[in-house]
């Protein structure tokens with residue numbers, strides 16, 4: 001089956017005072033129709049940069065895609081015109097962010113902001129768009145939809161605004177919905193509502209979702225497939241159940257062990273020593289070397305490539321080299 | 329009780345809401361509304377609840393970083409809000425506050441070593457000549473290398489800044505620390521380091537903590553007893569295992585069931601609450617939780633349920649419990 005999204009060898013670099021930051025470093029990623037893929041990793045590991053690259057939203061002033069291909073529904077997005085890309089966004093490709101307030105216009109009503117992309121992309125009349133807006137507000141579970149359509153962003157809570165963002169995102173039946181930490185700023189009870197809503201949308205319309213989060217609990221709840229990133233690189237790719245049952249990469253293992261889990265209290269938490277490396281001074285060794293408790297000699301001199309285990313799982317770690325080579 | 333380091337009795341903190349041209353007070357945000365609990369020596373008391381439930385205001389009013397509206401706070405028997413300025417100043421080193429983002433409380437132009445020594449000198453706790461040695465000692469204790477002493481705040485990562493925040497509190501050799509969401513802004517791998525640091529320091533220095541967090545997994549890991557706050561009130565208070573294994577209040581149950589677990593495809597009964605937390609300026613009548621409670625009865629809309637002890641050391645405010 002062809003993937004809806006197929007990213008190959010994508011690198012996106014940012015300029016910084018200290019030098020070049022390889023925010024996304026030779027990324028490979030696939031999302032199939034109707035599938036939810038979670039990208040998980042710590043702050044600064046390149047999760048958002050990957051999503052912004054896919055959306056064609058990396059601001060020229062700060063950085064650019066330096067190599068790779070981004071295939072979406074049979075088109076190479078790096079080759080389509082700006083105009084075409086703009087049409088794709090908010091139509092076939094939609095995105096929601098952590099801070100809904102920053103993507104909404106404070107002086108327009110909620111209704112107007114939902115109507116705008118509908119009128120633009122579907123060429124329907126104002127009246128039809130209005131009706132559709134109210135319908136969408138109901139669909140994302142907000143009561144008194146007509147009243148809400150007339151209100152302004154500052155009158156709504158964070159959870160309601162995120163629902164509105166979702167309403168805008170799904171208004172044109174996108175094939176891919178990118179959600180970048182959509183519940184990180186919300187309380188758990190509101191997060192539960194939003195995750196439920198996204199699961200419902202996925203079930204009903206088969207929308208593919210690329211879900212970015214740092215929370216392994218959210219990953220377990222949402223993902224079919226998981227991509228673990230560290231320092232701009234993909235270190236592990238796996239179906240969700242296998243990842244949690246038998247994490248392969250030492251970083252994934254460490255992450256899972258260091259998260260306190262409800263009703264599984266331990267006397268002492270495991271913690272990964274050290275911290276994420278400085279992104280401007282990365283060398284030839286494995287980026288996780290300084291924090292890894294299983295490292296080999298080769299890890300110091302050569303970066304492990306992302307290798308396909310043939311069982312639907314991929315890992316970038318020298319520990320598995322022999323096993324993978326033997327398996328082939 | 330003998331063993332209580334801190335006693336909070338019917339504490340209230342209201343913020344005035346002003347309005348109109350004259351800026352008259354037209355109402356109050358009841359950020360802390362009649363809260364009572366005590367903390368024993370050496371324990372870690374957790375305060376959990378959603379954003380705006382009044383956790384930080386409680387923590388700050390306890391340390392008298394904010395003036396109370398009503399009620400009483402006793403620290404080692406001392407009525408904190410009855411002290412004059414001088415007495416309060418003398419008490420300060422013994423009760424310290426750690427912020428979620430220590431960066432915001434650090435002067436960007438002052439080197440860390442100096443910043444850490446400042447309060448010691450200020451309170452005359454140590455002669456100038458001994459300050460640097462003490463700073464280095466506490467920095468090491470908090471996992472900061474010696475060469476960090478002459479660096480500026482912006483040169484540190486989030487985790488290191490939190491170590492600085494902790495070091496600054498420990499420096500004063502306190503008995504009691506209020507830590508307000510100290511690990512919330514940190515990545516998982518760093519979060520675990522800091523959680524362990526809190527536990528180690530507590531053991532070494534016989535510290536008592538009030539640990540404020542919205543993250544229930546972290547609170548379960550670290551705390552001995554926990555209070556659950558909603559709209560300025562405590563709804564439930566219980567020892568850790570009781571609270572997490574057998575929550576009694578409908579809100580606690582919903583809160584616990586909302587936490588996503590890192591166990592895929594696990595079927596759980598989830599209670600998804602409808603709607604948002606109402607505004608604390610205009611809280612619901614009767615039980616404050618009644619607008620979102622799946623079990624609401626008529627009585628809940630009219631009568632405030634008493635916060636009462638339902639079994640030893642377990643308190644709940646609900647008509648049905």
Ligand SMILES: Nc1ncnc2c1ncn2[C@@H]1O[C@H](COP(=O)(O)OP(=O)(O)OP(=O)(O)O)[C@@H](O)[C@H]1O
Pocket residue numbers: 343357358359377378379380381382383384385386542608
């Ligand atoms: N200085 C202030 N003036 C007026 N209202 C305030 C002030 N500080 C806090 N409040 C209000 O008091 C209530 C309790 O706030 P508080 O910050 O104590 O909650 P919290 O539980 O710490 O929330 P969070 O999890 O977001 O930190 C909120 O409604 C808040 O808006």
Ligand code: SF4
Pocket residue numbers: 249250251286287288289292293294295296299304316317318319
């Ligand atoms: S390649 Fe080596 S250093 Fe890197 S994660 Fe694997 S074992 Fe550790």
Ligand code: SF4
Pocket residue numbers: 577578579615616617618619621622623624625628633645646647648
């Ligand atoms: S008092 Fe009533 S509304 Fe409040 S928690 Fe109990 S059952 Fe629910």
Ligand SMILES: [Mg+2]
Pocket residue numbers: 383384385508
């Ligand atoms: Mg707070």
